Amino acid sequence: MTSSLSEPSSTRAFVGLGSNLGDRWAHLRRAVDQLRGGSGVPVTAVSPVYETEPVGGPEDQGPYLNVVVELALPPRFDAYRLLTECHRLEASAGRVRTVRWGPRTLDVDVLWIDGVTLDDPDLTVPHPRMWERRFVVAPLADLAPDLAGPAELETSGGEVANVGTL
Secondary structure (H helix, E strand, C coil): CCCCCCCCCCEEEEEEEEECCCCHHHHHHHHHHHHHHHCCCCEEEECCEEEECCCCCCCCCCCEEEEEEEEEECCCCCHHHHHHHHHHHHHHCCCCCCCCCCCCCCEEEEEEECCCCEECCCCEECCCCHHHEHHHHHHHHHHCCCCCCHHHHHHCECCEEEEECC
């Protein structure tokens, strides 16, 4: 006899990707391709690409390109394993952490995981500043209007411009 209470086949998660150094488009494309090709986490959707001014950090850095990627986390693929995958993508893009909120080849943040709330020194889910930043909210709204709707767009800060797709 099989149980009617079964483990869900996957959990919806969202990661944000941004780049403002080097070939920004190539960094984003490569990261999404790496997620699709070998991370063990199916990519279910990729938002349009938005260009934004930097938030915080040095004043002389260039604009960012940002996307949000929707993932289907397999059972037992927890938030910390997703964080490890984010760090792997950043390392693959040659990211060097020198200045907080400084320019970077690739920044990958865990934004949201359905049903998960964490607040520890290594990882906070939902991302603690995501609702303040239009460069996160706008692409998230494209993929998940149930999470980010008109009210969230209205209260988020910053200007964004849709500049295409990957």
